[in-house]
Amino acid sequence: MLFNTIDFAIFMPIVFLLYWFVFKKNIKVQNLFLLFVSYFFYACWDWRFLGLIFLSSLVDYLVGLSLAKTEQKLKRKVLLVMSLVANLGVLGFFKYYNFFLESFQDVFLLFGRSLESSSLNILLPVGISFYTFQTLSYTIDVYRKRMEPTNNILSFFAFVSFFPQLVAGPIERASNLLPQFERKRLFDYAKSIDGLRLILLGLFKKMVIADNCAIAVNEIFTHHAEYNGSTLFFGAFFFAFQIYGDFSGYSDIAIGSARLLGFDLMQNFNSPYLSRNLGEFWRRWHISLSTWFRDYVYIPLGGNQVSKAKWIRNIFVVFLLSGFWHGANWTFIIWGFIHALFFLPLIFQKPHKNNKDIADKGKLLPSVKTIFQIGSTFLIVLVAWVFFRADNVSHAFMYLGSMFSKSLFSFPTVSRGLVLFLIVYMVFEWLQRDKKHILEIDFIKSKPLRIGVYYCLVFIIFYFAGDTQPFIYFQF
Amino acid sequence: MKKLLTHICLFLIPIFVVWTLAEVFYRTVPNNYTFKHEQISNFNDDAEVLILGDSHTFYGINPEWLSLNAYNLSNVSQTIYFDKLLIEKHINHLPKLKHLILSVEYTTLSQADNTQEDIWRKYFYSAQMDLEVPLISWYNPKKYSLALARKLNKTWHTYKDFKKEGTLIGCDVKGWGNTYLSTLDTSEMEYLAKVVAKKHEDSSMDFRLNTERIQSIIDLCKERDIEVLLVNMPVSQNYLNYLNPEKLQKIQATCEAIIKNNPNVRGLNFLRNSYFKLNDFQDADHLNAQGAKKCTLLIDEFLR
Secondary structure, three states, X not given: OOOOOHHHHHXXXXXXXXXXXXXXXXXXXXXXXXXXXXXXXXXXXXXXXHHHHHHHHHHHHHHHHHHHHOOOHHHHHHHHHHHHHHHHHHHHHHHHHHHHHHHHHHHHHXXXXXXXOOOOOOOOOOOHHHHHHHHHHHHHHXXXXXXXOOOOHHHHHHHHHOHHHHOOOXXXXXXXXXXXXXXXXXXXXXXXXXXXXXXXXXXXXXXXXXXXXXXXXXXXXXXXXXXXXXXXXXXXXXXXXHHHHHHHHHHHHHHHHHHHOOOXXXXXXXXXXXXXXXXXXXXXXXXXXHHHHHHHHHOOOXXXXXXXXXXXXXXXXXXXXXXXXXXXXXXXXXXXXXXXXXXHHXXXXXXXXXXXXXXXXXXXXOOHHHHHHHHHHHHHHHXXXXXXXXXXXXXXXXXXXXXXXXXXXXXXXXXXXXXXXXXXXXXXXXXXXOOOOOOOOOOOOXXXXXXXXXXXXXXXXXXXXXXXXXXXXXXX | OHXXXXXXXXXXXXXXXXXXXXXXXXXXXOEHHHHHHHHHHHHOOOOOEEEEOOHHHHHHOOHHHOOOOEEEOOOOOOOHHHHHHHHHHHHHHOOOOOEEEEEOOOOOOOOOOOOOOHHXXXXXXXHHOOOOOOOOOOOOHHHOOHHHHOOHHHHHHHHHHHHHHOOEOOEOOOOOEOXXXXXXXXXXXXXXXXXXXXXXXXXXOOOHHHHHHHHHHHHHHHHOOOEEEEEEOOOOHHHHHOOOHHHHHHXXXXXXXXXXXXXXXXXXXXXXXXXXOHHHEOOOOOEOHHHHHHHHHHHHHHHO
């Protein structure tokens, strides 16, 4: 069930009404209901993989309980390893089995030998990377004694499978989401309105921005040999917006839907293309994943509190793992490598520039310096996106080779309307950069005007929506 | 809570009104689907030739020029999937049917189900041609609302067409698409040929599913002693130049194999027929009225 379908438009209101009117009084029944609808939501994709979510939830629930019962370091470690093996084992099999097999075959071929084994026709369960990381965060936090394990099996299972963020995040931390399942949720009008606004914004980003960009992107990337450098540049430009609209749109709808049910999910995107360096970009792009890697990989490795050489190693480890998390393809690993490589200059900057403030706060227009910083960061991100989108490494290199040719300065054959539309959208993001999202328009005091803005968006969604495309991040 | 629900309901009222208007529009204004569904029942008892296929046969075969009583049941972007459903539905009501004309175009054999072209059309076949379409599940809301099946901008353009032309029906009583009456100039034709050829390229050489469908149509006809005529409709040389020759060859080989294996099947290939000139075409791959006449007369001669 896609968020941008009529099925979801029927499903969500039914869930909302039953949740608040029928199951409101008893939190256990409410959680049971959430678990049921979440499993139903997932079963709409593929019911065969429900067993995997159930297994993953069960393993971590039991490991959590066992961790609470023992103080022995070795036993605790064994329990943690059990959880890691079970979760990453399943993830590894479904997502990486063929990749490793083919890579080994290639290596053997390099040495003139062939490895006799055939790849399996494995179907990737939707959202496996997301819920695996979510449930792992619970076990690791319990192991580190950063949170108490829950003995409420219903809350835990509902936490792992919570339908708004089950298939594409945000990857919630157990310490944030799990307690919300254990306390009574109260209906909050303002929160619900904001949830609806986020759903509207998410639909706009997905159906208008992402789906319209997708048409141009598919054409340009498929027939890249037929286009000049400037068109290829815009192909990558459109993909940057396609993936942004697609993924942040999904996150907005997820957060908005959760809000309607009284839950607060973490922010997953915060105007990433207004970042002034790559460090800032990663604090604004897929925040739930980058903070996951920060908390569970980067900091345990020593983070930046180590020698420069080790710091550099830590950065490469995190970015390469992040690339690998996205998919079993060298293109994703190179994508991560590029980000790590261009992240390095930040290490050597003195003083280290965090850019945690709001760019040109209080000013209407960005300064020349800010424009340069945003532009150069966006260019790096854009080049890296080519690897992310390409079918394979050679496709990406051919694409970039043709893009960075003399014809980069020729006239592009792309829709000017779409380019203009994206620029206008970015202007709005700039103007709203100090807000949590672009539709936070409470500063407009006139209610009819605010409603007018919502109707405008509804009209744009219905009128200008592109052909429905699957969410890109579902493949991860 | 009450406040929120009231506000949501109030907010949704204008959207609901627009949806209702669109639904009424689709349900009340006759179009090719409703018109053909109505007309085929008038021809049921007398039809000796039935024409199926996509826009190439819709515009390219005019039953008026056939000696036998014929009805053109093809439609724009009609795939073999729907051809099969249509013949299955109507064959028992066509007692005099002797020939079934089925077009095999560049896209016919490799076409996947549920592509952007038929992602909305299937609901119209279901609702307006009374077809049981297995692609649509009973719980799909679009099965019950045509306004939901189409995007708002498409509905608006359809409405504007209706205001301009006064009708949404683009065919005559015998089902022939009678709106292609002119010819593009050479440069436009050249440009369009490239664009259309690219659009038609699905990069698939997997013909199995659609070949099976054609075979099942043939088997159905065999049981009733009906001859099937597989036709490759004429296209402009410009368009042909942009198509994948390997795929064209495979299409040809598949057609020949079908003809060889089925005694009730004959074939007519107009693909490289020099008899058709540029002014016989409306655009890169569709015949205009003049071309349709030429093509239909050739088919008529072949059937006789």
